[in-house]
Amino acid sequence: MLTEAVFRTDALQRSDRFAGWQQCVNNVIAPMEITSPHADDFWADHRLLRVEDTLLWPVRLQASRYRRTPRLIRQSDPGLLHMTLVRPGSGALHVEQGGLRSTVETHDLYVLDMSRPCDVRTADEPIVGVGVDLPRSLLPLPASVPLDDVLGRRLSGRHGFGALLTHFVTHLVDPADVYGPADAARLHRVLLDLAAGLLAGGLDRETALSPEARTRNLVLTIRSFIGGNFHDPRLTPAAVAAAHHISTRHLHRLFQQEGTTVAALIRNRRLERARRDLADPRLLDTPVQTIAARCGFRAPAHFSRVFRAAQGMSPSDYRHARFRERTEPVR
Template identity: 50%
Template sequence: MLETVFQSEDLPPADRFAYWRECLGNTHAPLEMTSEHADDFRVRQRVLRLGAVTVWPATFQPMICRRTPRLIRRSDPGTYHLSLVLRGTAGASWGKREVTYGPSDLHVQDSSRSVTTWAGGDHAIETVGLELPRELLSLPPGLADRMIGRPLPGGEGIGALLAGFLTRLGSDARGYGPADGSRLGTVLVDLVSALFAHTAEAERALVPESRRRTLALSVRAFIDRNLHDPELAPATIAAANHISVSYLHRVFQAEGTTVAGWIRARRLERARRDLADPALRGLPVARIAARWGFSHPAVFTRAFRAAYDVSPSEYRRARREPDPA
């Protein structure tokens, strides 16, 4: 097993981001990269070569990566990339389809597909990346492709086995000898194949009503993660959950509500909670509205009054003052 380590502190600040771009080009695929921290980028990456499989634990500052058609034409290693998020948040978009990932989520990409990824939010992100050639997966045609762009749970079942293996391998590789690399790579290929096959079989096993309930939970979770985005809309939600907009509306109709109504109710509830929070009493009402996706304060005030029969300012004031009774 061959291991290499890159620490940005070993280079002058001006050279760090360019070298990190080169490292990702070698371990994953060539990328266009930008970061607000490019002038003094902080990153630590270890690369473990396990035969044809590569594992690379890394901790790095927020950045945005783009895998463009031009770069694909220039160089395509023909690999699947899996990433286990250990700390922080990440996301990816394929045109209008967008997915967000959090800790313990596994996500899948294909080096032959254009994609934009971002990572880190306001803090550094810690991940374990896995690269494996597509031809190593002994799966029916198209099955692995269905895993691309969807969060796979790393906290249960086969996903937990894979996540635990990657985490353990990434934390300490000193106990393995040179001949162990290809064996460990084979184990990883088998775990990935098992996870993909299990996920596909679980989908087929769901009866229609159970599938609808599962989808409704997934959609609601996506909405909750993206309430802050004023551009959150049915088209975005449907694309992220791999369904049509019309089917999305039917899911909510079966729940006795609408997509827009559900988003508005969740935003208002989050805003109401913040207005009652003593720790946020110095934050203007307009700022609270904006942090939950309301671009216009007047629209927020009208919606809040319609929902709770009181204005946001009156509600906040009542929560601060003791009840005269």
């Protein structure tokens, strides 16, 4: 099930806000020693999204410090791995675990084992991010794989599995994206696969992933690659296969299992962007053929044919129809 809860300190009396936040963190993750220079009038708000056995929580809060001590671990050890994706508007986070110290900034990630002592703090700037807490036992990684070399490290959210995980989690917690209970199992599996891929990549142990997880992550990587390169008219299934060091035949087999083809993914991504641009009033004076070229279509005639097949009307008629919808008075 996907379930959600909201916590805001401004719903509490001023004197109760910091204690309320401490209790919230203790309940959501695990008992922690929390301090803040703003404890007298603390503000924080977060949404808590549960996807099966995984918790995601976008959060904004004042500068504070969080410590898991041996005593608190003995008191409660939920066996969780904690990740934080640092988002724009946040100060740098100073992270320490197992003797490793890192400074984690916007678009970075870090991973902590909540069964071990750790320390996370900011100087005097707000924290803005998305926390992800998942049971270590659910990751598609052998329990024998040591995580020591990745815990507490700064991991990039701009490249590789860090970028995939950041993109996925950001959309998952976006209130505009609506997911139902039927989506939970698939979303949970994707989240675990991406988290395992991030950890395996950070450890240089990609072969530790199960074959099924490697296949699913390869498909996700290819989809992301297409999303970032669809505007290039040279993007073809052969080019996609070459970029991922696999044969075109293997590429086709991967997406047969997904019930689609790479050519269809490329075409649909280009059409999606073309529809958006044609409906954008700011681009009303941009020629249709210019929009087609920007979306990766080599020839205007080919674009018109493909667009008409998908939409039942020409690109120009689609643009005019969207314009009429915006300008006609509501009756």
